[in-house]
Structures are given as C-alpha cells and as structure tokens.
Amino acid sequence: MLSINGVSKSFGGVHALRDVRMAIPAGVITSVIGPNGAGKSTLMNVISGYATPSAGEVHLDGARISGLPPHRICAMGLARSFQNLQMFVDMPAWEVVATGFYRHQRASLLADLLNLPSSRAEERTAEADARKLLQFLDLDPVWWQRRAGDLSYGLQRKLEIGRALATGPRLLLLDEPAAGLNTSETTALGQLFRKIIAMGVTLVLVEHDLDLVMAVSDSIYVLDAGTVIARGGGEEVRRDPLVMAAYLGLDADA
Numbered sequence: 001m002l003s004i005n006g007v008s009k010s011f012g013g014v015h016a017l018r019d020v021r022m023a024i025p026a027g028v029i030t031s032v033i034g035p036n037g038a039g040k041s042t043l044m045n046v047i048s049g050y051a052t053p054s055a056g057e058v059h060l061d062g063a064r065i066s067g068l069p070p071h072r073i074c075a076m077g078l079a080r081s082f083q084n085l086q087m088f089v090d091m092p093a094w095e096v097v098a099t100g101f102y103r104h105q106r107a108s109l110l111a112d113l114l115n116l117p118s119s120r121a122e123e124r125t126a127e128a129d130a131r132k133l134l135q136f137l138d139l140d141p142v143w144w145q146r147r148a149g150d151l152s153y154g155l156q157r158k159l160e161i162g163r164a165l166a167t168g169p170r171l172l173l174l175d176e177p178a179a180g181l182n183t184s185e186t187t188a189l190g191q192l193f194r195k196i197i198a199m200g201v202t203l204v205l206v207e208h209d210l211d212l213v214m215a216v217s218d219s220i221y222v223l224d225a226g227t228v229i230a231r232g233g234g235e236e237v238r239r240d241p242l243v244m245a246a247y248l249g250l251d252a253d254a
C-alpha cells in the first residue's frame with residue numbers, strides 16, 4: 001500500500017534518512033521504532049508531505065505522493081497525527097473532530113460567511129458524524145462540549161486521532177501516540193488500534209513504548225542513524241543483535 005523507495009533526507013550536513021526502503025501492506029499495523037534521533041519523525045514528515053525527500057520516492061497505492069503538499073496527500077487517503085499535540089485548544093472537543101470533515105465539505109467560503117442553508121446543513125452533518133466518531137473513540141459524552149484544551153492530555157490525543165480519522169483515510173500515520181499516556185490509557189489505545197484496523201484503515205506507528213509496539217504490531221522496522229537496520233515480527237526484531245546494539249549502545253558482537 002505504501003512503498004518507500006530509497007528515501008534520503010539531509011538537513012545541511014545531517015543525514016536524517018539514508019536510502020530508506022519500506023513496503024507497508026494494507027490491513028495491518030506496521031511500527032517504526034529506533035533510538036532518539038534515528039530519523040523516525042523525519043520519515044513521517046516525508047511520507048505525509050511536511051518534508052521533501054532529498055532523494056527517493058514515496059508511493060501510496062502506486063501513486064507518487066512525495067513532493068506533494070500535505071493537503072493533497074490527505075485528500076489521497078493518508079492522514080497523520082503529530083508527536084507534539086497540534087490541538088485547537090479553544091474549540092469544543094466535538095468541533096476539533098468535526099474540522100477533519102472539512103475536506104469533504106462542498107459549501108463555498110461565501111456560503112460559510114453568509115451562513116447560508118447549504119453551509120448550515122453541512123455543519124449539522126459534520127457535527128452528527130463527529131459525534132459518531134467520538135463514540136467510536138469511546139470518549140465520554142461529558143467531554144464533548146468542553147473546551148478541548150481543558151481535556152487531559154490522553155483525551156486530547158484521542159481527539160487528534162478522531163480529527164485524522166474524520167478525513168476518511170485509508171492509511172493513518174500516528175507519531176508517538178502513547179507519549180504522555182498512563183498504563184491504562186496505553187492499553188486502551190492498543191484496543192483502539194484494533195478497532196481502526198477493523199474499519200479498514202491501515203496503521204503506521206512511530207512509537208517509543210516498546211511494550212505497546214510488541215503487543216500490537218504485525219511488522220516492525222527499526223531505524224538507527226537514518227538507516228533501516230532490521231525488520232520483522234516482534235520476536236525477530238527483539239533478538240536482532242544490531243537492534244540490541246542500537247538500543248543499548250553495545251557492540252553488535254557483544
């Protein structure tokens with residue numbers, strides 16, 4: 001579904017990604033792990049159009065997406081969340097999710113400004129759809145009308161996932177979705193991933209919580225210093241000497 005063909009990205013003299021190749025199939029959870037500075041966020045930015053690769057290409061279902069702006073890539077069915085929350089803190093929680101439906105709305109800016117019936121009808125549909133998504137996310141209705149910024153960090157993370165799902169993606173990239181969550185929130189997040197897969201949305205995770213990664217991933221890629229050093233199932237990756245060396249700072253032979 002997503003193919004990453006020889007992607008490199010440099011920032012001045014820093015080679016954040018070097019000839020990265022990945023083949024991510026539909027219908028499963030693929031995780032990308034690696035120590036700090038390995039290039040994970042840079043890879044997510046390249047895939048989602050927030051960064052242009054210095055070399056190589058990214059294809060989604062055979063169509064080249066590298067080099068396109070984020071909104072075009074989103075319209076092609078690829079949505080993302082961010083490592084640091086990108087939240088509309090002053091909106092009611094439901095409306096944060098509803099903004100994701102904007103991509104599907106047809107009313108013109110003028111209709112919006114004049115509050116014409118076409119614009120109001122779309123708003124009502126977006127609100128109803130947002131409520132369905134909030135139920136899907138298992139967000140207690142007591143929070144729906146509350147200011148998003150007043151929700152706990154874990155609940156705001158859910159809103160961010162809801163907003164991304166509202167764009168109707170076939171593939172969803174989640175950049176460190178468990179960061180800042182407690183143990184029970186992380187367990188619930190793993191269950192939510194399974195529900196998202198069951199909806200027919202493919203998931204790619206960048207995650208530091210290795211327990212979560214091992215529990216939910218069908219396949220794992222390990223990046224270190226901008227290079228893929230291992231790929232496979234949890235056990236395979238866990239036992240890989242290069243992975244141990246990257247994480248523990250040990251010599252691969254040791």
Ligand SMILES: Nc1ncnc2c1ncn2[C@@H]1O[C@H](COP(=O)(O)OP(=O)(O)OP(=O)(O)O)[C@@H](O)[C@H]1O
Nearest residue numbers: 011014015016034035036037038039040041042043
């Ligand atoms: N905009 C930038 N300008 C310069 N260097 C950058 C930029 N973005 C990333 N880098 C560098 O590229 C390398 C990879 O960074 P990146 O943030 O992709 O790693 P990461 O694996 O996501 O790290 P972490 O797990 O700490 O979030 C690092 O050396 C980083 O300092």
